[in-house]
Amino acid sequence: MAVYTEISDEELDALLDQYDLGQALSCKGIAEGVENSNFLLHTDAGYYILTLYEKRVSKPDLPFFLGLMEHLATHGFISPTPITAADGETLKEVAGRPAAIIEFLDGRSVKRVYPQHCALLGETLAQLHTIGSNGFDLTRANTLSLSSWRSLFESCAASHHGELHPEVFSEIESEISYLESHWPKKLPSGVIHADLFPDNIFFLNDQVSGVIDYYFACNDFFAYDVAICLNAWCFESDDSFNITKARKLLIGYRGIRDISEEELNFLPLLCRGAAIRFLLTRLYDWLNQIEGALVKPKDPLEYFRKLQFHQAVKTVASYGLD
Amino acid sequence: MAVYTEISDEELDALLDQYDLGQALSCKGIAEGVENSNFLLHTDAGYYILTLYEKRVSKPDLPFFLGLMEHLATHGFISPTPITAADGETLKEVAGRPAAIIEFLDGRSVKRVYPQHCALLGETLAQLHTIGSNGFDLTRANTLSLSSWRSLFESCAASHHGELHPEVFSEIESEISYLESHWPKKLPSGVIHADLFPDNIFFLNDQVSGVIDYYFACNDFFAYDVAICLNAWCFESDDSFNITKARKLLIGYRGIRDISEEELNFLPLLCRGAAIRFLLTRLYDWLNQIEGALVKPKDPLEYFRKLQFHQAVKTVASYGLD
Numbered sequence: 348m349a350v351y352t353e354i355s356d357e358e359l360d361a362l363l364d365q366y367d368l369g370q371a372l373s374c375k376g377i378a379e380g381v382e383n384s385n386f387l388l389h390t391d392a393g394y395y396i397l398t399l400y401e402k403r404v405s406k407p408d409l410p411f412f413l414g415l416m417e418h419l420a421t422h423g424f425i426s427p428t429p430i431t432a433a434d435g436e437t438l439k440e441v442a443g444r445p446a447a448i449i450e451f452l453d454g455r456s457v458k459r460v461y462p463q464h465c466a467l468l469g470e471t472l473a474q475l476h477t478i479g480s481n482g483f484d485l486t487r488a489n490t491l492s493l494s495s496w497r498s499l500f501e502s503c504a505a506s507h508h509g510e511l512h513p514e515v516f517s518e519i520e521s522e523i524s525y526l527e528s529h530w531p532k533k534l535p536s537g538v539i540h541a542d543l544f545p546d547n548i549f550f551l552n553d554q555v556s557g558v559i560d561y562y563f564a565c566n567d568f569f570a571y572d573v574a575i576c577l578n579a580w581c582f583e584s585d586d587s588f589n590i591t592k593a594r595k596l597l598i599g600y601r602g603i604r605d606i607s608e609e610e611l612n613f614l615p616l617l618c619r620g621a622a623i624r625f626l627l628t629r630l631y632d633w634l635n636q637i638e639g640a641l642v643k644p645k646d647p648l649e650y651f652r653k654l655q656f657h658q659a660v661k662t663v664a665s666y667g668l669d
Numbered sequence: 670m671a672v673y674t675e676i677s678d679e680e681l682d683a684l685l686d687q688y689d690l691g692q693a694l695s696c697k698g699i700a701e702g703v704e705n706s707n708f709l710l711h712t713d714a715g716y717y718i719l720t721l722y723e724k725r726v727s728k729p730d731l732p733f734f735l736g737l738m739e740h741l742a743t744h745g746f747i748s749p750t751p752i753t754a755a756d757g758e759t760l761k762e763v764a765g766r767p768a769a770i771i772e773f774l775d776g777r778s779v780k781r782v783y784p785q786h787c788a789l790l791g792e793t794l795a796q797l798h799t800i801g802s803n804g805f806d807l808t809r810a811n812t813l814s815l816s817s818w819r820s821l822f823e824s825c826a827a828s829h830h831g832e833l834h835p836e837v838f839s840e841i842e843s844e845i846s847y848l849e850s851h852w853p854k855k856l857p858s859g860v861i862h863a864d865l866f867p868d869n870i871f872f873l874n875d876q877v878s879g880v881i882d883y884y885f886a887c888n889d890f891f892a893y894d895v896a897i898c899l900n901a902w903c904f905e906s907d908d909s910f911n912i913t914k915a916r917k918l919l920i921g922y923r924g925i926r927d928i929s930e931e932e933l934n935f936l937p938l939l940c941r942g943a944a945i946r947f948l949l950t951r952l953y954d955w956l957n958q959i960e961g962a963l964v965k966p967k968d969p970l971e972y973f974r975k976l977q978f979h980q981a982v983k984t985v986a987s988y989g990l991d
Contacts, residue, residue, distance in 0.1 A: 355780045372873060375709065376700035387697060389711055389775060394716075453694040453711060458677045551694060564819040 352399050352442050361440050366433045366448060379546075382562055384437065384444075385452070385522040393453040395430065399444040404562055406445055412561045413437045413447055415538060418483040424474055425557050427452045427511040441483045450632070452550025454556030464550065465580055465592040469599025471555045472543060472576060476569045480537025480654045491624055492532050496523050499627045506634045516652060519626065522654065526620050526648040531568065531613050539572035540564055544579045571577050573600060574617035577666060578625065578653050586652040594667025611668065615660040620656055626650035674721050674764050678839060679684025684763050687754045688770065690714040704884055706766075709773070716773040721766040726884055728767055733809045734883045735759045735769055738807040742772070746796055747879050776878030778870025786872065787902055787914040793877045794865060794898060798891045799926050802859025809858055811863065811887040816854050818884065819847050821949045821966045828956045837973060841948065844976065845942035848942050853890065853935050861885055866901045892932040894940035895922060900947065900975050900990060908974040916989025933949045933990065937982040939941075944979055948972035 359371050369391025377396075384399040400409060412608075417437065427450040429437035439446050457464055500523055504516065542563040549557035557572050573596075576602035581592040600606065629647035660666070691713025699707050699718075706721040709776050722731060739759065741748035745951035749772040751759035760770050766787065779786055822845055862869075864885040871879035895918075903914040922928065981990070 353780060356777060357781075359777075371771075371777065373871070377709070378698035387699070389716075392713075451695075455678060455681075455693065455696055458675060472957055549695075629988060 352401070352444060354386070354397075354442055355400070358441050359366070362397075362439060362446065362448075363390065365434070365439060366430060367433060368395070368430065368448070375412050376618055385582055396449045396451055397441075397446065398442055399446045400448060401444065404445075408487060408562075409445055409447075409493065410596060411485045412564060415479060415483060415564055416449070419475065422478045422482070424452050424470075424478045425452070425555060427557060427559060428560070443497075445462065450559035452549055452559070454551040456546050456549055458545075460545055460580055461590050462594065462595045463553070464545075464588075466579060467550070467555050468543070468548065468576060469560060469596040469601075470603050471548065472540070472572060473600045473603030475540055475558065476537055476572065477617040478541075479564075481579050483538060487537075487565045489567040491541070491628065492571075493526060493565070493620065494666070496526070496623055496627055502662040503627065503630045503634055504605055506631075510634065511630075511648075519623070519651075522619065522623055522658075526616070526623060529616055530620065531609075534568040534610055534613060535607065536568050537564060538564060539569060541567065541572060541575060543572065543576050543621040547548060568610075568617065570614060571603070571621065572607065573597070573606070573616045574614060574621040575624075576620055577614075578621050578650070581654075581666075582653055586656075588665075589658050589665045590665070597663075597666060597668050611663045614663050614666060615657055616659070616664075619654060620652035622650050626654060674723070674766060675728070676708070676719075676764055676867055676945070677758060678798050679809060680763050682754065683772075684719075684761060684768065685712065685763060687751060687756070689751065689755060690717070690770070691772055692931060695877060710770065718749065718762075718771045719768065720771060720774055720886070722764065722765055722770045726767075730809055731760050731767055731769075732886075733807045735885060737805060737883055737886055738771070741797065741800055744800045744938060745805070746760045746800045747774070747793075748883070749879060749881060774871055774879035774881070776869050776873040778871055780867075782914065783865055784911075784913050785875070786867075788917040788921040789864070789872070789877050790898060790902060791848075791923075792917040792925050794894060795922045795925030798859055798861055798894065799878065801861075801886075805860060809887045811889040813863070813885070814889060814893075815848060815942065818848070818945055818949055821953060825949065825952045825969075828953075832956065833952075833970075837970075843974070844941065844945055844980075848938070848945060851938055852942065853931075853938070856890040856892055856932055856935060857929065858888060858890050860886060861889050861891060863889065863894060865894065866896050870903065890932075890935075890939065891926070891941045892928065892936060893943065894917070895928070896936060896943040897946075899936075899940055900943050900972070903988075904975055904978075908971070910978050910979075910987075912987070912989045919985075919988060919990050933985045936985050936988060937979055940979040940988075941976060944972050944976035948976060 352418040359374055364372050372390060373389040373392055375387045377387050378383050382403045383401055386397040388395045413429045415428055416426045420428040424570055430448040431437055432439060437447055500519060540561065542560060547556055547558060547560040560648055569588060578594060580596065581589050626647055629645050633647050681696055685693050693710060693712055695711040697709045699709050701707050704722055704725045708719040710717045710719040735751045738751055742750040752770040752772065754761060759769055772843055822841060862883065864882060869880060869882040870877055898918060899915055903911050904910055904917065929943045948969055951967050951972060955969050
């Protein structure tokens, strides 16, 4: 949950003056998104999400994120559309922060994942990959992939004061070395979401009604995005891996976009990489938590246990594909 | 801001099955209210606020609060109406907590108070007093008035470890003694809001469009509610008292409900009492803050400085009335 910035009436009115949405009837901070401040905005024209980008989102990346959402929405993918102001722009400023007004999508994220959700997730992810990489020209490097992990690990080690068992630290370090020497050089690539956790998909009437939060989207291996989803959706709360969910996810995905033999062979390794990526950022947030902050850091060791599962995987059969 | 309880899809569906509002299309936690969990709920029938009552609200008081809102709304006051379920009840249960679905009101609370807001506040408060005390039969004692202050002070003293200057403590104690011996025995009474801070009034098109958050409402002196508002609305952020705002508030109020000579004479004392009430609850929350809690306690000393202003007031002329 996050509302970091308050907006004055004058600032909100000045923002809406730049759009063709009528006046603001109501504007309420909502407990959604961790990186930004989000408001549910009701205007004469309808309901919208107003997002203020806080400092963890890099301003030069915003045209990529907003452009991607617009591209996806205009090509039939269930992304919310950023609303265009009278001057043709989607990126504005409020309270000293970059801001955008974005379409409000109905639907609810699931608190409890069933196998059928994973099937729909697989289809949706493949649609995002296909549509997002067809005719969208902006690119953004994945700043949280392989090349960032060692320095992130070193920052964690520096701010560490005995909170974790030393063995955990040395295992993370040797895993990073392993990934550095085995990471694929080339696999089918394009735009990936890179953070497609259950929070970021809305369901309605047993269908996916929306995919939100594109603020980690970037260009990378498609199969790495699949690996992120296997980690985020297919483990139970006791850290056991649910192979039925994984199978549903992969079969759903393959129904829309083919996965090559090479991608499948790399999947266990990509899952290890995805586990390291979330382990490291969570560990960093956990070691550097601000006292009194509104956001409780998530348990980093959850991803250490996920990593250990993938380390024992030999082939994609462990993910439900024969 | 506060969202304390998460609601599962199954729980939300089970709740909506009891109403004639269609299905839930979306349900987002909102950063509103400190005592309860609030959600913006979109159903086939429209937009609503779903409130889950957390443990600081006493369950036996809920029929009073919800009944009052219903009474006010049906008698022309701009309170949101609790929605009646198919069985005729407004109070239900979700996730083990008492819950109600309440009408969504447009409008925005002001971050910056202008004198004209205080004029509208005065009229609105007098309307609430008049309508709330006419034909509404339930009653609720003010559990945060005079009789509670000494024990609240003693709890604060017990959990205090040198955070405040000892002189502040002894001044609070002697103020409580003074109030105990000078508090009026009898003044015009009825239903009061008791927490009408700027957060709890919505404005739209230069009119009041909604008064929310009745969870401190009770039966007490009308003039005590006026005193709470003078404290909450008429001080600037540097703790200076804005007599123009106070005058607007009192004249606005008097345009709807007459204030007797006796009430006016007691107003400085009631303002001291109102300052002590908020000083003590804030001090309590501040001394007992839970590490990692989502809500940042408000500065208790703000109300100590307000108290000092009222202690120096001799007559209601200091509040702008001659």
